[in-house]
Amino acid sequence: MSGRLMLTIKIPVPSRLNQIATQLNRGSGRIYSKTLSFVKKIHRKKSLWLSQNTVQKYILRWATDIPMHTHSKQAMVQQYFNALKGYFAAKKSNEDAKPPFRTKKYMPTVWKASAIHIKGTKLVLSNGRDNEPFAVPLPQTLIGWINNAHIKLAKFVWDFRNRRCYIHLSIEVDGRNFESNETAVAVDLGVIHPIVAFDGEEVRIWNGGELNAKLQYRHKRLSSLQQALSRTKHGSKRCRKLLRTKRRILRKLRNQLDDILHKTTSNFVAWAVQQKASKIVIGDVTGIRECVNYNKVANQKIHGWLFSRIARLIEYKAKLAGIAVENVSEEYTSQTCPVCRHRHKPANRNFKCPKCGFKYHRDGVGAINIHKKYLGYGQVVAVLAPAVGVRLNPHLRGHGLSPWKLALSQ
Numbered sequence: 519m520s521g522r523l524m525l526t527i528k529i530p531v532p533s534r535l536n537q538i539a540t541q542l543n544r545g546s547g548r549i550y551s552k553t554l555s556f557v558k559k560i561h562r563k564k565s566l567w568l569s570q571n572t573v574q575k576y577i578l579r580w581a582t583d584i585p586m587h588t589h590s591k592q593a594m595v596q597q598y599f600n601a602l603k604g605y606f607a608a609k610k611s612n613e614d615a616k617p618p619f620r621t622k623k624y625m626p627t628v629w630k631a632s633a634i635h636i637k638g639t640k641l642v643l644s645n646g647r648d649n650e651p652f653a654v655p656l657p658q659t660l661i662g663w664i665n666n667a668h669i670k671l672a673k674f675v676w677d678f679r680n681r682r683c684y685i686h687l688s689i690e691v692d693g694r695n696f697e698s699n700e701t702a703v704a705v706d707l708g709v710i711h712p713i714v715a716f717d718g719e720e721v722r723i724w725n726g727g728e729l730n731a732k733l734q735y736r737h738k739r740l741s742s743l744q745q746a747l748s749r750t751k752h753g754s755k756r757c758r759k760l761l762r763t764k765r766r767i768l769r770k771l772r773n774q775l776d777d778i779l780h781k782t783t784s785n786f787v788a789w790a791v792q793q794k795a796s797k798i799v800i801g802d803v804t805g806i807r808e809c810v811n812y813n814k815v816a817n818q819k820i821h822g823w824l825f826s827r828i829a830r831l832i833e834y835k836a837k838l839a840g841i842a843v844e845n846v847s848e849e850y851t852s853q854t855c856p857v858c859r860h861r862h863k864p865a866n867r868n869f870k871c872p873k874c875g876f877k878y879h880r881d882g883v884g885a886i887n888i889h890k891k892y893l894g895y896g897q898v899v900a901v902l903a904p905a906v907g908v909r910l911n912p913h914l915r916g917h918g919l920s921p922w923k924l925a926l927s928q
Contacts, residue, residue: 529687531684532655552581570599585645702797705786705832706884714879725909729779729782801848857871
């Protein structure tokens, strides 16, 4: 089982080339702004919207002095018209919708496949005839392999976290191939335990103690900083200092949370590959925050729950591993006995059916019922093996499942 997937690789731009990158992005901003003002001017005078081809011909004649590849200039025009299409779509349901109106001093420069070349150990991006190309040294891990890759797009992106410029390469890769026996793994997403999985025989629980501790710490620090900011005057030295502290702390915590989520989801997908799963079925909890009305602590936990991010990470990593992902409703799955189907709401983390006496972990019951709901069948014995717990540690990851290693293995 496999499929063609788009993989994004970040290549750092040396600081000595930052000035050139800034000039290119300024040129892209000029082209985008001229496109916007030209279309807006014609629409105001003649009450008509110019076509993309017409504007593109005009812009290419106007921008001859900007040292950029022709396809990069066309990409800026296309970005404006993509925004304009969004306005036309929004106008149908919202009469107050406005067309794109903000000019841009800087825009991320885009190179299409025809302007991207690999020469030795460098990535060379063409800036058109008679102009110096933009060359960036490749990371050691990409040298050799990237010569045979299908590079579709390159884009300058400024990373505000690290305060430096990167080139994002969009590369088409093949998902991993493996033989499977149509095994489905069901996933119950939870607040205390982020992932609880059942493959038809075993329940495995990924502990969320470290994740929840970081989330709680983030809430606490953010609350104290916001309280301190409310007592300062906007624009004062104290206010600016607190804002810098807030950005620094949130950036650090965001990186730590990303590390935990990536290690947890990678380890889960690696386990699914070992089980020869052909499909991962995730319980859909969309809209759960809309009906939350518990105490203050419970409400905060549910509103800080990262279920959507966990689901997205599982989905893209599973696709790289050749596993399909589907969502099913998880309604009442943690309250229904998987043996006799009697519905009972447990008061703690343990589920005990008052009708047949079945006992198990409540989140494990949810994963079992999601598995049965998807397959439409499934016999659950009254006595299951105890759930296997997985705790976070610095080496909790799925070996061979990182995008880098997957790409390099093709």
